[in-house]
Amino acid sequence: MTVSPYLQLEQEFRRLHAFRGALSLLRWDAAVMMPRGSADVRGEQIAALETEHHALLTTPKVARLLERAEAGASQLDDWPLANLREMRRQRDHAIATPPTLIARLAKATARAEVFWVEARKANDFKLFAPHLQEVVHLVRDRAALLGQARGLAPYDALVEVFTPGISTADIDMIFKALSRKLPGLIHAAIELQAQHAPAPLAGKFSIAKQRQLAVEVLRAIGFPFDRGRLDESEHPFTEGVPGDMRVTTRFDANDLFSGLLGAVHETGHAMYDLGLPQQWRDQPVGHDRGLALEESQSLLFEMNLCRSRSFARYLRPLLEKFLPVEGAEWNEDNLYRQLIRVRRGLIRMDADELTYPVHIMLRYELERKILDGTLPVAELPEAWHALVDQRLGLRATNDTEGCLQDIHWAVGHFGYFPSYALGAVIAGQLNEALRAAHPTLDEELAVGKFDGVLDWLRDNVHGIGARLPVKDLIKEATGKPLTAAPYLRYLESKYLESY
């Protein structure tokens, strides 16, 4: 019995899927369970599995099978055809970067990360600069090679690694629309919130009780605890594969919302991954449709659905069930106003919904200039401070609160930042379509019912997997091409009209 080239490829990618799952567990464990002294050993294990994954993906056998399968592609249905396209993309990406460059990048980023930590401690960018410079050199080489392989400009090729189907032109168009509207919106929202300032929600909140509360909320959302876990880690994240999804959050005894909303955010990622087409779960077409869409799902749950009046209504009695929340300030309206509090700040990770895209856009601007050489690495700190001053009217006194605050560049993740803001924009557009299709949504959220939301997301987003390019997916889901307009309408309504 001969097996078709396409089906042989499925077999190869099934094995790669198992490797990705194992790698995901190695990373989860490193962040959640691993003893501190074991980092070197774990690093070796991850490097060995990644190297092997790369080797398996770039064998001549896979290349031959891809060519033969593509020659017979006219006989394939929609899903296998899309699967073949995604296989090709993965393999082209893998083969474009030679093993020597991968090894140099791995070493340079490992070193840069160490010195990034040191530079933050010492608050001295100069400790980090030469290592960042080395990373930038290597990322430039990689971007050129990826671009050649995929017929894309270098920066577009980097973006394609994280968010395939979105071009620099798309990002520029969307960020232009945001830049036009957001400053005025932020200003007006802060003024309005100052006039109706919410009362503080002070107290010490038991971590164990916060955890119980989060578990109850996650259960309401539909997170399957028999095929997933909620744990705690330094920064919230999601790892795993459908069948074993693991989310984390970080509880703060002084802040009731950060742990809960962190868990909800990650559960948005998890529900996306869990809703991916089961039949294709171990194939490239069964993967998520890139980081921007991933982020749209976490933000849809955190921002659009749960930082809302209806969710505040649902939360009110739940809080009472788990925590000592006595006093007039624990009313629904005040909870809501606290959930959507806007404050200009220096730190991206602490930013609220409204100011967050500003942090992203300035990173995008800076990383493009660093890569094309118009901004020397040595001048990054001052360029950062100047831009934060210009966009947010704030000036940090040090670089730890400036260009040293994020790990992304140290580990070579250029082209990654835009996905955060694109995610918010996509979430805004999906939210509009979801609410149009589901007029009773708010009443359901107010009693902790999420199945209507999930049904719609499964049909229109999750279940599509990687079958469609992301912009086609959004157009099919919402009936409109991707623009910033629905997102901006949503922000205006939430922060100005209905505050």
Place this chain on the structure above:
Amino acid sequence: MTVSPYLQLEQEFRRLHAFRGALSLLRWDAAVMMPRGSADVRGEQIAALETEHHALLTTPKVARLLERAEAGASQLDDWPLANLREMRRQRDHAIATPPTLIARLAKATARAEVFWVEARKANDFKLFAPHLQEVVHLVRDRAALLGQARGLAPYDALVEVFTPGISTADIDMIFKALSRKLPGLIHAAIELQAQHAPAPLAGKFSIAKQRQLAVEVLRAIGFPFDRGRLDESEHPFTEGVPGDMRVTTRFDANDLFSGLLGAVHETGHAMYDLGLPQQWRDQPVGHDRGLALEESQSLLFEMNLCRSRSFARYLRPLLEKFLPVEGAEWNEDNLYRQLIRVRRGLIRMDADELTYPVHIMLRYELERKILDGTLPVAELPEAWHALVDQRLGLRATNDTEGCLQDIHWAVGHFGYFPSYALGAVIAGQLNEALRAAHPTLDEELAVGKFDGVLDWLRDNVHGIGARLPVKDLIKEATGKPLTAAPYLRYLESKYLESY
């Protein structure tokens, strides 16, 4: 620059070591952290990594390098030479079993394990019998192939997988000595203990406090919590690699000793692995010297060192620190008598030091007969009951307490059981040499000092890794060839003379 064939092999085996570490974490997580519904996904990941490990070990490249390195072996020092020998053994084992047979064994044992669970629940051996029969067929094939590859009789070849360097002749010689002495010893010990029956240590003991106690004891032994963890699982086990060792135990609110001594037992394994030669940690010669020596280390700590008067003296004030232990029965002497209580029972896992080898020897006898066909699988239950009756004077009313109690045969582990009893025998011989070399040992144990023990073990056992065959290692460590005599002397002294 040309790299010698031997050094190229080291590079290949370094990668295999990383795979083994990753596999170990996947298994640890499955037993300790994984949600119950994720078993299928984990199974795929483990199978994919094992398949790849096997493929990497059996490439023509490795075969060529082995031949070239062996041709130049006269120029290698002791350690590289021993490393080359272990590489050859691993590769011969891997190549001897064709992938089709590995796949059939994997499927048959997965199925047999499911029906073993069912058969236990229903207490019906017939549900399990056809699946065990299938496993036995395949294990016979494997034993024949392994035997051909290694120039060994089939059963010896199975033993060599788990405990290289020990032959059936060694096992027979040792078990004969045990069979001659143990029945009388057990009888006399039980009589003696009945005359001076220890008072019961009743109570409900908080699991959290038991955990704290166990952590304090493990710290005293030297377990490095910055490069290891203690967790809880259904059955105690040790996983991980030096640099990230993970032990588990199971605490019982009604039994103070089972959780603590389970943790001590596993820590014996962990201390062995942690003491392996650091310089060779990612090479075959840096591995443990097989299951019997592994078990000798866990039993040395649990039985010889910690089920002792000196340890009872150390434990007495510790118990007081963590637990409500009031009453005359909590004196040192009574603690000790409880630690070494002898009782004939049906279940191997609950057996004490003295009756345990009897359970092992009857399994050895039965599994040899099953493999050579003189005992049909269908007759196993009755043969089991008859042998337990003959050796322990007990008769089970069902097979769940009979031949269904252990998982080993279901998962194809024939040739494994002897290592448990061999471990006890080796521990007995090491214990005698250790005490001769270190006359103040008991005073040190009585105050929770283990560094003298560990120094001796590092020099004579742990630090040898797999450089010497196990019998040579024991002879160098103790000055005597491996026999059951020191072990039997130890048991007689402990259970009769000094009770």
